[in-house]
Amino acid sequence: MKGRPSLKRPLIVYPLLVQFVILLASFAILIAIAIRLDSGGPYTDERIIPIFANAVERDAEGGLVVATTPELADLRVETPDLWFVAEDDSGESVTFGTVPDHYASLEGRLSDISYAQLRDRAAPYNLAAAIRRETTEIGPLTILGHGALSELSFVLLFATNTAILPIFLVLTLTSLIFIPWIVRRSLAGVTRIAQEAEEIDAESRGRRLSEAHVPSEIAPLVRAMNDALRRLDEGYERQKRFIASASHELRTPIAVLSSKVEATQNEAIRSLAPDVQRLATMTEQLLDLHRLDTNRDDTSVDLAALARRVVADLAPLVIARECSIELEILGSTTCIGDAAALERVLMNLVQNALDHGGHNVIVRVIRAGFEVEDDGPGIPPEERERVFEPFHRLRPRASGSGLGLNLVRQVVDLHAGEVEILDASAGGTVVRVTLSPR
Template sequence: MKARQPSLKRPLIIQPLILQFVTVFLCCAIIIGLAIRMDSGGPYADERITKVIAGAIARGPGGGLTVTATPELATLRAEAPDLWFVAQDDAGRSVAFGDVPAQYRSVAARLTDFAHAAIRDPTPPYRLAAVIRRETSPAGPLTILGHGRVSKLTFVVFMASNVVVIPIFLLMASISLIVTPWIVRRSLAGVARVAAEAERIDTNQRSLRLNEQHVPREIGPLVRAVNDALARLDEGYARQQRFIASAAHELRTPIAILRAKVEAADDPATRRLASDVARLGNVAEQLLDLQRLDGGSLDERFDLAGLARHAVADLAPLLIASSRTIQLIVEGEPTVRGDAGAIERVIVNLVQNAIDHGGRNAIVRVTPDGFEVEDDGPGIPPDERERVFEPFHRLRPRSTGTGLGLHLVQQVVERHRGKVAILGAPDGGTLVRVELPPA
């Protein structure tokens, strides 16, 4: 089972997000803990009672203040049986409810001098814990001093802290979830660009190099290493091409001399070596063709139908002399951009391959998308139709071919950014279809 490749999402996105969340959570917990640990001096009177009290105070017939029994006040009295309060308007009129402690009587007479206060006593039962608040009531603005429910500071601080901290935590978490992946993707955009550049590098675009300008500094060494490796591969490929060219050129002269001596020999056994010498010469020429693939220009525009007519015209006398036929069918007049000489050699190789493998009749058909070469030979089995493009692969072990012809065809077509495929002909032979992009 193939192991999964490690992803950069975990170290660059997931782990930093987890660290940020843990850090924010701990900071919030520390802030809340510090607030709770503050010495409050005792519990507080619940300041929310003043709103209930204000809602229960109205004006009497003479303009004085009166307390009305509202449902909210009844509920508050049930929750705090020791409820007491004093309310005073801006004119100095006041109303009291419950048993107001003596300590507050002097304060109750001058409530309008205060607006906000929290008073607490240090020991239970905390009956002196009270609040002063300015409220708006049916009787108008009032200042209220009251005692009711008593709340511990811990709960108050905890709730108040959460009201502030939780939204901050959620806001920071949301920003981290959105911004962090965006920053990482933006930082690694250069890597995707380099990957796209790498996909364009092939045997026909070997001189391309990856651009280091847009990748992060940490990935720069990897890009430089890849560029250095590409340079070494180019150098090795160039040496190989020079060796093939030199070897093929060096072989041509002794092969030509050998051919002449074999043809001029009086011994019949020696003359029978002519086919083997011709095969050697064909191998040398095809090796040169492979070497010339890199040298031809791909900027020439030419008429594919006219090129096919020229190739068929050159082949026809040789085929007729060997009791074979060739036919040209033009179904389209495509214009192609590339190396006309290389494409003509493709047509010649395909026709010679068709004749050499048992076909007696060949058809060259020019289509709007390229051309086809069809023969009436025994055909190629479907499981061999891809392998015959491999160099030096022969369909039959004793075949007279070199095994380079179809490989050369494939190399030329792919260099022109086209496609070549072997299919079965309608009459049982072989059909080789070549598709070329239009100019």
């Protein structure tokens, strides 16, 4: 739901942001330290060394000479004070430009050096030079040269980027991939118990949420939920026992009262017979609800045969009310269920049709279910769900108990079926029950 805090943000997003900031700060600090440690002034760009090496050739006697190549000429234009010394392994050397006297002592010994970066302390930095050993077509050469100057900070920045940036990217990608994976794996137990909780309903009593794979921080909440479910189960059992006991205790005095009402000659007392019958019906329906939870017996049920029995049993009641009942077998099938409970469902639907103004009732067996159609005043669309609520009556002064359709809904739900109310084609109501075929 919108506006509800999520654990993913503090567990994934915030740590990633903190790591990103730490990496950036570490990156900046390393660069600053490197620049600070190497603040010795400008240096000679060593990329000029290969140009110097390519400009050195051998003359006819085998001595070293400098040929002004286009690349060397361009460098000379850019840096007028360009100079270098090239020396082979035999000590033969050649110079180009004005070589500072400071390096005169190195002539004849350059071949002993393979790498050096020389920098002087003050402008104009004429002594800044680089020593590199190059392999050329005329053999290995050691070159001491001076050219265009560059600030070392740029090189340090480039080198630091080259060395640290891949590490930075690897750490970032690792965090982006592994932190969400670790968090999802850690919260897998929470997802599992959420799925278990969604499967718990009023009919799945006795179930508890699993505590096996739940993080220790969530375990107290799971235990509290299990304790709450246990208390609900205990309360439901107490309520169920109370209803069963009350219904059993009421049957005897209601039966005695009914017999006395039928035996009396007092018309005022005999007028109580419908109310006594209503009490008897309500008691039986409460016992039916109790039996659904305790004594369900699922077998193969022939819906056509079940409908014939119900119509035969109710025919005298229908005739006594000067009504008619008709049975249509449109698609006989069998299903797995409690035959007694399904018989009570069909009986309640027929009685409900008769109680609410239906004079002509049609019981229709359809594939994987049955329906009852009447020609009464019908049920408004806005009331078609509420009539299944316990003790709800479409008309407040109706004689029904208000439990008949509620019993129908509960039985159908226990059989994994559906019950719906439709308009009859010629007026009235159709209540259709669809069950799962065998």
